[in-house]
Structure formats: structure tokens, C-alpha cells
Amino acid sequence: MSNRHLARTLAMQALFLWDFNGKREExxxxxxxxxxxxxxxxxxxxxxxxxxxxxxxxNLTEIDRYIIKYATEWPLDQITIVDRNILRIGxxxxxxxxxxxxxxxxxxxxxxxKTFGGASSGKFVNGVLGAIYKDIEKEEEKQNExxxx
Numbered sequence: 001m002s003n004r005h006l007a008r009t010l011a012m013q014a015l016f017l018w019d020f021n022g023k024r025e026e027x028x029x030x031x032x033x034x035x036x037x038x039x040x041x042x043x044x045x046x047x048x049x050x051x052x053x054x055x056x057x058x059n060l061t062e063i064d065r066y067i068i069k070y071a072t073e074w075p076l077d078q079i080t081i082v083d084r085n086i087l088r089i090g091x092x093x094x095x096x097x098x099x100x101x102x103x104x105x106x107x108x109x110x111x112x113x114k115t116f117g118g119a120s121s122g123k124f125v126n127g128v129l130g131a132i133y134k135d136i137e138k139e140e141e142k143q144n145e146x147x148x149x
Contacts, residue, residue: 007045008089008108010035011052012116015085018057025057056085056092063091070128083121086113090129094136102133 014035018028032053036043056063067087068076076084090109093100106129113121 003043003045004048005108005111006040006043007048008052009112009115010040010043011049011056012082012085012089012112013039014049014053015056015088016081018053019081019085028053028057052089052092055096056088059092059096060088063088063095066091066095066132067128070131071124080118080121082117083113083124086117086121086125087128090125091132094129094132102136106130106133 010032014028014032017031017035018024021027021031032046032050036046036049064076067079067084071079071087079087086109089112090105093105093108094102097105106126109129110122110126113125117125
């Protein structure tokens with residue numbers, strides 16, 4: 001398992017606990033520390049995990065708007081906590097983190113969903129993030145055409 005994949009997994013676990021326990025931001029540092037202690041005590045990429053977790057929480061309203069818009073059959077509170085937080089990480093990396101290539105963000109989210117989610121989680125995450133990505137591509141094409149004209 002690559003360092004970044006493990007880091008995303010730890011971030012998902014921290015966001016799961018944070019979400020499950022009432023989304024209290026003041027608890028995030030302890031939640032992250034606890035996840036590291038339980039699952040990866042020797043892992044040294046704390047900064048990547050913290051940036052991901054705090055980035056998601058800081059941009060939660062915008063991220064959740066994307067999920068609501070693109071997961072039209074599922075109200076946000078009816079999406080499993082695991083899938084919801086995998087989507088949050090995926091949307092954050094896809095939309096707000098310019099350092100992560102879009103296809104990497106999508107593929108990583110799908111792999112984490114397959115590992116931690118239910119039987120159809122991978123397909124669900126792929127469908128939502130894939131639809132967002134298609135719209136991003138369309139928007140970029142429009143902008144490129146406008147610049148060319």
C-alpha cells in the first residue's frame with residue numbers, strides 16, 4: 001500500500017469518527033491522533049492526513065453541495081457514513097486540491113470504497129465522482145473555446 005493511499009485511508013477513518021460523533025471540530029486533533037495510534041503508529045505522513053481532514057472540514061459546505069447535487073437519489077444523511085466521507089475526500093481532492101490529478105482522486109476514492117464500504121460502494125463513489133469530473137471537463141472545454149475565440 002502506498003503512503004498516500006494509507007494516508008487517505010487514515011483520513012477517511014478520522015472523518016468517519018468525527019462525523020459519527022457529531023462533527024465537533026474541536027475533537028479533530030484527538031481523533032486524528034487516535035486513528036494513528038490504533039491503525040498506523042509508525043506512519044510518518046501526518047501532515048498529508050491532517051491537510052486532507054482539515055481541508056474537508058473547512059470546505060464541508062461546498063463539498064456537501066457537490067455530493068447533494070450529484071448523488072440525486074440519495075439524501076446526504078442517508079448515504080452511509082463511510083461512503084459519505086469517502087466522497088468528501090474525493091470531492092475535496094477533485095475540486096479543491098490542485099496538486100492531486102483528477103483521475104488519482106477518483107481512483108483512490110473508489111479503492112477505499114471497495115475496501116471499507118458495502119458491496120456497491122465502489123460503483124456509487126465512481127458514479128458520483130465520475131459525473132462531477134465529466135462536468136468539470138465540459139466546463140474546461142467551454143472556457144478553452146471562449147479563450148480561443
